[in-house]
Amino acid sequence: MEISFYKYQGTGNDFVMIDDREEKFDDSNLKLVSKLCDRKFGVGADGLILIRNHKDFDFEMIYFNADGSQSMCGNGARCAVAFSAFLGILDEKTSFLAIDGAHEAILKDGLVQLLMGDVAGIDEKEADFFVNTGSPHHIRFVEDVQNYPIFEEGKKVRYDQIYAPAGTNVNFVEKVSADEIFVRTYERGVEDETLSCGTGVTAAAIAFGKDQAAATIKIKTLGGQLSVKFNASENGAFNKVWLIGPAEQVFAGKISV
Numbered sequence: 067m068e069i070s071f072y073k074y075q076g077t078g079n080d081f082v083m084i085d086d087r088e089e090k091f092d093d094s095n096l097k098l099v100s101k102l103c104d105r106k107f108g109v110g111a112d113g114l115i116l117i118r119n120h121k122d123f124d125f126e127m128i129y130f131n132a133d134g135s136q137s138m139c140g141n142g143a144r145c146a147v148a149f150s151a152f153l154g155i156l157d158e159k160t161s162f163l164a165i166d167g168a169h170e171a172i173l174k175d176g177l178v179q180l181l182m183g184d185v186a187g188i189d190e191k192e193a194d195f196f197v198n199t200g201s202p203h204h205i206r207f208v209e210d211v212q213n214y215p216i217f218e219e220g221k222k223v224r225y226d227q228i229y230a231p232a233g234t235n236v237n238f239v240e241k242v243s244a245d246e247i248f249v250r251t252y253e254r255g256v257e258d259e260t261l262s263c264g265t266g267v268t269a270a271a272i273a274f275g276k277d278q279a280a281a282t283i284k285i286k287t288l289g290g291q292l293s294v295k296f297n298a299s300e301n302g303a304f305n306k307v308w309l310i311g312p313a314e315q316v317f318a319g320k321i322s323v
């Protein structure tokens with residue numbers, strides 16, 4: 067079987083994108099998803115995204131981590147918007163469906179502005195935090211994130227009993243200035259550090275700016291620059307949460323599987 071695909075990346079978080087509006091891709095075949103994401107035996111990516119038609123939205127995105135598990139993916143959603151524009155499904159504004167519900171997005175000046183779901187609140191985990199931004203994120207503030215043992219410490223938290231059985235993503239955050247942070251992420255389902263994590267930087271920005279009524283936080287990641295805007299609402303929740311950054315097509319191809 068030959069599969070046509072496009073490769074996209076959003077600040078270094080990379081994805082196999084498939085136009086599956088004819089619904090030919092077997093989304094129960096998780097071995098195929100993992101093979102396509104394999105960096106030695108397949109195309110290679112952190113995740114795989116199917117674009118499908120939906121009667122109530124411009125499109126539906128179905129996201130798989132490289133291990134076949136599913137979750138919301140912020141960078142993947144930004145790439146899905148750029149890919150759908152490339153396919154002619156949208157021009158500048160869109161509403162689409164993802165695993166955590168409906169999202170709006172705006173594609174403008176080469177950036178994708180993605181409206182994330184409302185965030186119910188922030189849980190304290192000893193000296194750390196936990197925030198769910200459509201996928202689960204543990205947040206740890208550290209001094210020197212560039213030299214922090216991300217993989218070792220990330221894996222420990224990801225598999226900690228307190229998060230069993232689903233696990234969590236783990237973000238390590240260094241304050242750069244009053245409105246900028248540097249975030250590195252160990253991603254569940256990739257089981258390694260990724261160059262950036264959209265839902266993760268969103269969670270980190272909210273934990274960093276949690277005491278402000280409204281905030282715009284710049285985020286440095288190994289894969290590039292993102293920004294997150296949000297408003298605090300009542301009872302510790304957050305809304306109007308926007309994740310903003312680039313999303314680019316790297317190449318197109320076909321693979322026989």
Ligand SMILES: N[C@H](CCC[C@H](N)C(=O)O)C(=O)O
Nearest residue numbers: 137139140141201263264265
């Ligand atoms: N690995 C995450 C999903 C992808 C998150 C990340 N790629 C993003 O941009 O949000 C999880 O299993 O919750």
